[in-house]
Amino acid sequence: MLQLSISDIKSQLQRAGFKMTPQREALVQVLIQHKTAHLSAEELFMLLKRSHPDIGLATVYRTLEILTQLTIVKKIVFEDGIARYDLKRKETGHFHHHLLCVKCGEIEEVFEDLLFDIEKKIETDYHFNIMDHRLTFHGVCKICQFAERDES
Structure with a gap:
């Protein structure tokens, strides 16, 4: 399965009037690196803090909201009630x-x-x-x- 690339996501953001900020790019990189992990916003935040200690949890939530609105990621809630995020694959609608x-x-x-x-x-x-x-x-x-x- 082909996943969306950073350049695909950057293009989608730009078409919607958003910039690919360093924080957004870092979050997208983590989503790509952990594409099968179904991570929560808090888990993504903890992974991001390792390489970007200045990033805030609110930034992660705002970025995930934008990526969800643009259907780059899907917000999924399983049995545990925690919202998790799943990166869309390239070739499927x-x-x-x-x-x-x-x-x-x-x-x-x-x-x-x-x-x-x-x-x-x-x-x-x-x-x-x-x-x-x-x-x-x-x-x-x-x-x-x-x-x-x-x-x-």
Whole structure:
């Protein structure tokens, strides 16, 4: 899966009237480096503090809000109630889906657009213009299944 590059994101920001400030670029770099981690604003802030000790938590929240509005990242809330941020991939119109293990909390990403046919039907039958969707499957991951078998 191709991820958005710094230059892609900078272009999107500029088209929307925003600048790629050093703080925004640093946050985007962290999102790219940890693209599968589903980090919260506080976790992103702690990672940023290592290389940018002058950055504030409010700056992280403001930048995430801008990136969310521009659909560069998606804000996701899982079972724990904490908002986490997911970087969009380049080649898809939708954000990806998730598999959430209810035992260990592990989150796996599914990149196939599983709802394409359903979206078309909804658009046709209900005259509803779908912009995006969110899908999280809740279950037990392979590792936890093996652990359960070993315990039995």
